[in-house]
Amino acid sequence: MNHDQSRSLYDRALSVLPGGVNSSVRAVRPYPFFVERGDGGHVIDADGNRYLDFVMGYGPLLFGHDLPESVEAAVQQRASEGPMYGAPTEVEVELAEFLARHVPSVEMVRFVNSGTEATVSAVRLARGYTGRDKIVIMEGSYHGAQESTLVEGSGTDTAPSSPGIPASFADHTITVPFNDEAAVQEVFEAHGEDIAAVLTEPILGNHGIVHPVEGYLETLREVTDEYGSLLVFDEVITGFRVGGLQCAQGKFGVTPDVTTFGKIVGGGFPVGAIGGRTEIIEEFTPSGDVFQSGTFSGHPVTMAAGLETLRYAAKEDVYDHVNGLAEQLRAGLTDIVEDQAPEYTVVGTDSMFKVIFTRGRPGEGERCEAGCRQNEGCSHFDQCPKTGADVDDADTERWERLFWPAMKDEGIFLTPNQFESQFVCYAHTESDIEETLEAYKTAL
Ligand SMILES: *Cc1c(COP(=O)(O)O)cnc(C)c1O
DSSP, X not given: OOOHHHHHHHHHHHHXXXXXXXXXXXXXXXXXXXXXXXXXXXXXXXXXXXXXEOXXXXXXXXXXXXXXXXXXXXXXHHHHTOSOOSSOOHHHHHHHHHHHHHOTTOSEEEEESSHHHHHHHHHHHHHHHHTOOEEEEETTOOOSSOTTTOEEEEBTEEEESSTTSOHHHHTTEEEEOTTOHHHHHHHHHHHGGGEEEEEEOSSBTTTTOBOOOTTHHHHHHHHHHHHTOEEEEEOTTTTTTTTGGGHHHHHHTOOOSEEEEEGGGGTTSSOEEEEEOHHHHTTBTXXXXXXXXXXXXXXHHHHHHHHHHHHHHHHSSHHHHHHHHHHHHHHHHHHHHHXXXXXXXEEXXXXXXXXXXXXXXXXXXXXXXXXXXXXXXXXXXXXXXXXXXXXXXXXXXXXXXXIHHHHHHTTEEOOSSSSSOEEOOTTOOHHHHHHHHHHHHHHO
16 A cells, blocks of 8 residues: 555645644554545545445544445535524424423523533533532543543542642542442542532443443442432443433433433534533533533534434434444454454444453353443453453553554454544445455454
8 A cells, every 4th residue: 555645645734733643543653644634435546545434524424435425415505694693593493392302301502512512511500500510430441632531540449530720620520430439429429428429321332332230330320329420421422322312321221311412313414412410411512501602503504414414314224234234243243353352342333333352261161242331241351352452451552552453454443542433324235244354353
């Protein structure tokens, strides 16, 4: 593969963009390929190389790069009518109504412009609503570039994970390991009266993927209820992907008080949203006192893209298609891993997938057929990742330095580190899946 154009573009980029990129994860070493355009389930780079794309913009693209005609038409019409106004439009109401109709926890929604803005606003809302300052998050979790969740450490012994954040921010953030029921119970016994919310992804999608163990989300629901804290699900990745239109909360049957959205809900355009029960969401200004505002919030182009995306998904076999192909992919990967790297773990559900380079002795016998479900009967159970730290302990360097480049050379574009999820899209086909499995066989 020739990468001369990408190399020279990166050379220019390094002079005017920090690290040559606008989002740190894109700075693949030695330099990233620059995308020229998308084509269905593929992307084509600046040197004309073609890759099967499983990054899918890190989650927003459900259909791949060719939008259904209804989505494209709505976007173009909105853009041509003048992109935005600073006054309300009908399409915002329609998208909010759609969310309220399909997502169990949602009665009312505030739209914002990114997942980060959604989690920032949700934390402020939880604090304002409860009159408490502390939040509980999962170790190794990612909720965007926000001050309250960029922390490291465990329990109450936390510190900011980035320079530029006053240490006092971390004083209000408690971390617990995902899937550890005793840890969260203990934290509530000690600090329950001060905890505004537990904020978690229902499946860790930015650090794994890590599936919840049986009963874990229910425990979070019970303990937050008991102490009058809010349960906030960050469904920025899982929303309108896992569990289809009802989201992961519908699939798992656990209804949070507040849900944050992003990615798919904007149909490929910048978006975030905070949804929940009316009495909580109404605490946002102007109906309530918790300040929240935004020039671009509810942007008509984004709202139209999101609405038509979800309408299309409701009408067509989108979720059956992506979930079916991803299941086929995970099942194939499970066989390959058993053959070639039995210590590794295939993870994911619905249209999400990843192979985690777990270390240690493989268990004997049966494993979950198409991605780890934290099945206690599985012989692999003791070493399948249950927390963010378990994923950190994987062979992450091997994944990033050897495996990712090898897959790229096979023409398969994966997320460039061990931690971020990968996605099957509506444009992918069975032969794409077969090609991908062959590439894994070669690269593993
Ligand atoms: C992507 C993501 C965010 C941040 O969203 P941005 O739009 O990148 O700001 C927050 N939470 C989760 C779970 C995410 O996957």
